[in-house]
Amino acid sequence: MVLPLSHLPSPTVAHYSTKVLTPLRGSARRRGYRLIVGVSEAYFDAASAAPLHPAARQALAAALDDGWADPARLYSRARRARQLLDAARGATAEVLGVRPDELSFTAGGTAAAHTAVLGGLAGRARVGGRLVHSAIEHSAVLHAAERHVAAGGTAASVGVDRLGRVDLAAFAAEVAAPGTALAALISASHEVGTVQPVAEAAEAAAAHGVPLYVDAAQSVGRGPLPSGWSILTASAHKWGGPPGVGLLVVRKGTRFLTPGPAEERTDRNADLPSLVAAAASLRAAAAEAADLADRHRALVDRIRATVAATVPDVEVVGDPAARLPHLVTFSCLYVDGEALLHALDRRGFAVSSGSSCTSSTLTPSHVLVAMGVLSHGNVRVSLHRESTAEEVDRFLAELPGIVADLRAEAGVVNL
Amino acid sequence: MEILDCRGQRCPLPVIALARRLPDLPVGATLRVLADDPAAATDIPAWCRMRGQDYLGSPERFAFDVRRAG
Incomplete structure (x- = not known):
């Protein structure tokens, strides 16, 4: 029998997880870690892990209360x-x-x-x-x-x-x-x-x-x-x-x-x-998917066009039309991918990279290699449901300066 | 043929060295870049494509030949 998901209980114990996690937050703070809560930073790595959907949070709290028994037993x-x-x-x-x-x-x-x-x-x-x-x-x-x-x-x-x-x-x-x-x-x-x-x-x-x-x-x-x-x-x-x-x-x-x-x-x-x-x-995600895809497609189009126009010597990679709505990748010539990733992180942008220096194996992304596109200076931006146009615009405003600074530091201007 | 030894350098350094050296050579001259960073095999041909230079191939492991086209 297929039960509808409305069969699931409503959340009653959200306070429980908060109470348990409070000491951890305190010790994390004492160790100097910045807690990433909400959208204080622009998180652009949904393709690695999307932030928890509110529907997941609700269902998780409810199921922790009501779904811990072994489902194979008979009571x-x-x-x-x-x-x-x-x-x-x-x-x-x-x-x-x-x-x-x-x-x-x-x-x-x-x-x-x-x-x-x-x-x-x-x-x-x-x-x-x-x-x-x-x-x-x-x-x-x-x-x-x-x-x-x-x-x-x-x-x-x-x-x-x-x-x-x-x-x-x-x-x-x-x-x-x-x-x-x-x-x-x-x-x-x-x-x-x-x-x-x-x-x-x-x-x-x-x-x-x-x-x-x-x-x-x-x-x-x-x-x-x-x-x-x-x-x-x-x-x-x-x-x-x-x-x-x-x-x-x-x-x-x-x-x-x-x-x-x-x-x-x-x-x-x-x-x-x-x-x-x-x-x-x-x-919940499937119900939102069409609207979200439209919104993401517009933002990704803006990133593709603006990066190509404002960052010199950049290669925007991937199919411009037949592509995922929420994801865009580009490579900046002469720029160290790891340095770029850290510079973006310092400005509050979380992105991933397929450059070799950012991988545990120190090899470039096998996808970029298979495509034959520039693998260094690589950035992947992937959006989620809470990504905003303001975040994207701030990224697009800051990126050209960040790349220019890294190139100046490396002495690779006008090459 | 001139040889540019970039072994031991991590990408993008071999590509930067290539970009610095190639314009000094006459049009038609070939430069062999030695680079053992695993990204070089992808990035040197990609640089040639972006810059309109001729990538001639890899005659042996960690060696990449580039001809100045313009």
Whole structure:
């Protein structure tokens, strides 16, 4: 039975978490950390983690009070927890347009991606051990592919053009190769925003009986989903849900063998309050998505045009039209990405970067490398529901001076 | 052929060194940049594209040939 999410209790214990967290706030303050509360800084990294949606906060508080029992047990309290889980699953499936029994909750987006790749491959091991994926998949998918190769499988990577769009002809040729068990294509690039031709890729794969896995982490909760896929994953903290909740959808009829403990797909290990919060925020985000996308698209258009016009020697990357509404990426010639990120942070702007100096491995973003675009001096701005035009305008007013100062410091003016 | 040794330098330093040196060479001359920063393989061709210079390829690991086009 699918229960509506209105079945969830109203929040009654919001004061509880406040009380518990107060001492932590005090000690954090004594250690000199600035608490990031509300929008005192311009937070432009929603593609890494969106701020918690108010709907998630409400549902989390309510579910912590009412959803802590083991949903597999038979007494009333456990049945109540079970109802919450079913309601969360029903609401999430409804937003995704899938059947509730096709959806599982995982311990996060990375876990969902690993399960999707390894489970999709294992389900078709009799066909072969070959995985086809784009060169711009999220590192979680690429790490799963590496694990598959380390275990004796093979993987073929398909390149993208300068705008970051997968080479569809090459993708079609790769999925046609014998022994291909699974194909993977991200719904839209998490680094440059370019939307991928998922429906066409799915069709090409289906022509050879190959299921397509879509990492839709940047698309779920922000707009309509592509069609034709067999397996899909998402991550709640990208749409304003809590961290540590991933979604895995396996369509009926897809051959799939869950790697790891068999109970993983039955949600026995689920963090129930968090996934209730994830479901509530997904439903709220989906309801706002169209309006928000219009607003974000206008702001991102303004960033794309203004940065290109006011910052010399800058390359705005990604498809200018077929792109995610909330995300824009550009690279500034001769500028150290880490220095730029810190300079922006000092002015109250939180952004991310695909430059090598900002990564733990000191390698540039594999997405920028695959596109063949400048990787140093790279900035990704990604907006969320509380991002304002004032924040964007302040960013656009300050950025040219920040970049000019860094270039002057490095002695690279007029190069 | 002139060689510009930028090994051990982190990006964007090899690209900056290339941008400083190439204009000193005559049009048509080739400069080989040695750079072992992993970003150089992407950023040197990207710089050539942005600046209208000819990127001739990587003859060996950590070496990148650029010809002054103008």
